[in-house]
Amino acid sequence: MLDANLKTQLKAYLEKVSRPIEIVASIDDSAKSQELIALLNDIASLSERVSVIERRDDAERKPSFSIGEPGKAAGIRFAGIPMGHEFTSLVLALLQTGGHPIKLDDAVIQQIRELDGDYAFETYFSLSCQNCPEVVQALNIMALINPRIRHTAIDGAVFQNEVESRQIMAVPTMFLNGEVFGQGRSGVKEILAKLDTNAGARAAKELEKKPVFDVLIVGGGPAGAAAAIYSARKGIKTGVVAERFGGQVLDTLAIENFVSVQETEGPKFATALEQHVKSYEVDVMDVQRAEALIPGRINEVRLASGAALKAKTIVLATGARWREINVPGEREYRNHGVAYCPHCDGPLFKGKRVAVIGGGNSGVEAAIDLAGIVSQVTLIEFGATLRADEVLQRKLRSLANVTVITQAQTTEITGDGKKVSGLTYTDRASGESKHVELEGVFVQIGLVPNTEWLKGTVELSKHGEIVVDAKGATSVPGVFAAGDVTTVPFKQIVIAVGEGAKASLAAFDHLIRTSVDDVEDAQAAELVEA
Incomplete structure (x- = not known):
């Protein structure tokens, strides 16, 4: 064996x-x-x-x-x-x-x-x-x-x-x-x-006792981990608050493009990130969700537990999550036929009929993986052509149990009240409504930034991303951002790590300049009094 x-x-x-x-x-x-x-x-x-x-x-x-x-x-x-x-x-x-x-x-x-x-x-x-x-x-x-x-x-x-x-x-x-x-x-x-x-209330009381951080990183993915490491190496008081350490990386199966690491898996990579962060004097506060940012000379991050953390500077690295198609039936049948992780949930659909929504790399890769498990895969793409790399499209075309439908707008996921039974889409070329009978739907249409809690506080793009400058600074002084949650193009782990380091260094630079300004203000006040 x-x-x-x-x-x-x-x-x-x-x-x-x-x-x-x-x-x-x-x-x-x-x-x-x-x-x-x-x-x-x-x-x-x-x-x-x-x-x-x-x-x-x-x-x-x-x-x-x-x-x-x-x-x-x-x-x-x-x-x-x-x-x-x-x-x-x-x-x-x-x-x-x-x-x-x-x-x-x-x-x-x-x-x-x-x-x-x-x-x-x-x-x-x-x-x-x-x-x-x-x-x-x-x-x-x-x-x-x-x-x-x-x-x-x-x-x-x-x-x-x-x-x-x-x-x-x-x-x-x-x-x-x-x-x-x-x-x-x-x-x-x-x-x-x-x-x-009672654990939440006890944890909130303990968090309330935390001192003011020099840098508080919100988010524990690659960007947040890099920001924490670079801050801690400066010898300043550093904290990380995260709902789950590792972020979206935990839902990634294979990582083959992180420079110097030829091949690894998301959970292993996330564990390595956490171990690296904890090798420094970083206060890691996990299983905590941020609900509000209150900017000020001392910034405040309010948590769902009721606690509030204070910091001189903030690095926002809350990442992104799977994007929903927002059609009737999607939320009703989530985990009852609607899924977002083909690697995790694919084996549960062995011998069944499924659809994959999305013709980018993620969608085509999902269809290829599922084709080896299920009886039939129907790939639904909104555009006129698939957007995946040609090498993936060639592999997809070689599979006998995969059907590709382009120019198709998904309008509803249907079910019997307990589980998925089919998918309805509109043929964008003819305007005709069509239905496909199946048992599962895998949604693979990209990511949406986790910024709902920041609306009205920092400037967001029309896509909900945090607008940042070349140093990772947001529209709020002393608040920086990094990773998939920002307007920086190309959502890649290696880019998120670099952006996290940059945002942390920018935060440190802000701390130095702010402390100098404080000294100058105090000296000026003394001269006036004299």
């Missing part, structure tokens, strides 16, 4: 295990069960501390397996075969069950221990989903810390009957005690905030 290279790496990791690990496999005679047993036996052969027990007569999903200590109730279970992106989740579950330290702040660990209640979580994932591992790993950690928490991670492709019956059309999807708890990427802090209703 595991190749020699992977076995060598895993064996080295398992040497860190300090206490016995018991894996209990629930299996039947299926091919998937045999595949699972082969994987578990491979793992057990690499460490004398790991044992495997087989069970056929229990009531657990088959194939599945629990990970725990001998003689203790196991809080972690994987249903399916956690390879692909979830192999890391499996390795971490083994190491942490075996005594390897959990990398969480003591306060967060204590908060998990003090949760009152019994929590049975289920997470549906796909092996190609880059957002799923964070959720799986977060809930596994919580199950290890608090014995009243149990977590089962379920491969939706293996348990397709459950996906159908529970109408799961997006991953990761979390259930708590049988009810939908959440969808999309979430970490320990986000999950805790939903479970511990």
Whole structure:
């Protein structure tokens, strides 16, 4: 099951295990069960501390397996075969069950221990989903810390009957005690905030105690991370407040154009950004959403939690999000057939008919990826021709199960009240309205800047982007901006990083000049008094 290279790496990791690990496999005679047993036996052969027990007569999903200590109730279970992106989740579950330290702040660990209640979580994932591992790993950690928490991670492709019956059309999807708890990427802090209703108020009180920052960066994507690093290296008081560290990069599968990094994945890149930032004296305040900017000699950023942070200068780096088509049915059927991440949610549409809206690089790449999973892909493009690179268009044209429709304006996404059933569009050449029957719609029409909270405060372009000059300065003195949220053309990670560094240096320059002005004003006042 595991190749020699992977076995060598895993064996080295398992040497860190300090206490016995018991894996209990629930299996039947299926091919998937045999595949699972082969994987578990491979793992057990690499460490004398790991044992495997087989069970056929229990009531657990088959194939599945629990990970725990001998003689203790196991809080972690994987249903399916956690390879692909979830192999890391499996390795971490083994190491942490075996005594390897959990990398969480003591306060967060204590908060998990003090949760009152019994929590049975289920997470549906796909092996190609880059957002799923964070959720799986977060809930596994919580199950290890608090014995009243149990977590089962379920491969939706293996348990397709459950996906159908529970109408799961997006991953990761979390259930708590049988009810939908959440969808999309979430970490320990986000999950805790939903479970511990008093956590937000406590966090707000702590944030109110923060001193005035020299530079406060709003946003934790590539631009925000670069701004934080460059500020911290100047030795000034630096803070970062972000709803989720990593930003849009977390939803990016492959990164192959960041100079000096030949190939990586979005979540890995985001983790590296956060680790780099935290290697400096930067106050990182995550799971916090900014709601208002109050400019002044000392600027104030008000948060959704009710807290307010103060800073002499601000760098706005709130990035962008997937653009919506804004037609009837889109929001009603989001996560019920309408999706924005083909890499994450594509496997849930195996053998089905889907549409991709958008003929740029993102749309064509999505159609190519989905063509290998679904039965039929219909690509809908508003313009007369596709806008993707020619190399991508050639690949698209070579696929037999892809239909391209140009000059088509999507007017409605239809459904049966529970899930998507089709898409209606207008043929812009003839004016005729047409309908396509399908089960899924993937929207790939670009990004929209996260600036709604800034309207009326800083100058915005007609597209909602923050207008900046060559130094990243906005229309408000002492407030700078960087990255995809600005008018700087070409939304690329490498450009966002450079713009973040530039905005930070401009903020530092502003601080120096402002402090000089303050001294001169004070001296002038003394002369007048004299």
